[in-house]
Amino acid sequence: MKPTVPIRTSCPPGACTCGRDELLESAEADLRILYLTRQEETRLLGRLEAITSLADLEHMQRRLHEQLGIRLEVAPGPNEVRSMRGIRIHIEELPGLCRKTRQALPKAIRRALENRPEIAFMLLNAQDLLRDA
Template identity: 50%
Template sequence: MSIAPPFPIRKECPPGACVCGREALLVDRADAGAGTEPAPADLRVLSLTREEERKLLAHIEQLASYEELLRLEQRLRSLLGVELRITPSARGVRTVRGLAIELLERPGLCRKTREAVPAALRRRLDQQPEIVYALLNARDLLGE
């Protein structure tokens, strides 16, 4: 038995295509909702429908500054409960490939989304190297 959340949720992936745990998340939510305990499952990530994901990717491809990137990270965290992590390589960053960009795995987050968001961000950083410079400077990797 599953209880539908009060917002539209992402449709399930084809069987075997994803291991996001969407169904288990919904079942856990229903089981927890039956008792007096508060539901432990965070369903915010399921509100990222395919249409919303397309909007997110379009927004990422329009980022113009480091400040916008920080706002994007904060909004992903607050609205979806998803953590975007961008870490420079310990051996130095000569190109955007020297940055590790990932959406941390969590129940309900589709594998395709975890791949598409970092890929879109990497493409944007290739186009806007000043964002990368600001990112590195914020972590004092440029030594300024």
């Protein structure tokens, strides 16, 4: 018997443009993103909100790419960074990634950065933006 892995249920028609059905029909598609069920998404968002350091954030970025194929980039924005809104969080376009998930991931990371501003300072320092401070 082949064990089945639960996959994400489809979004209501017209509510999302994730392309889940087209992804399932394609024979050569990377289906890893569909393993992110709503329950697993809740756990992931909780884990992202609980990051404790820049190394932890980078580890989560690597794990997201390895396990789900999500490329997440967190970096200072092109303009002056005065608040957490000045930090750019970009998720690369990925077929099968739900629109709500695409919005929820950056929100969870921003909440983590607001709760632990030292992570944001480490991020800025890693980009050499605080060299004169």
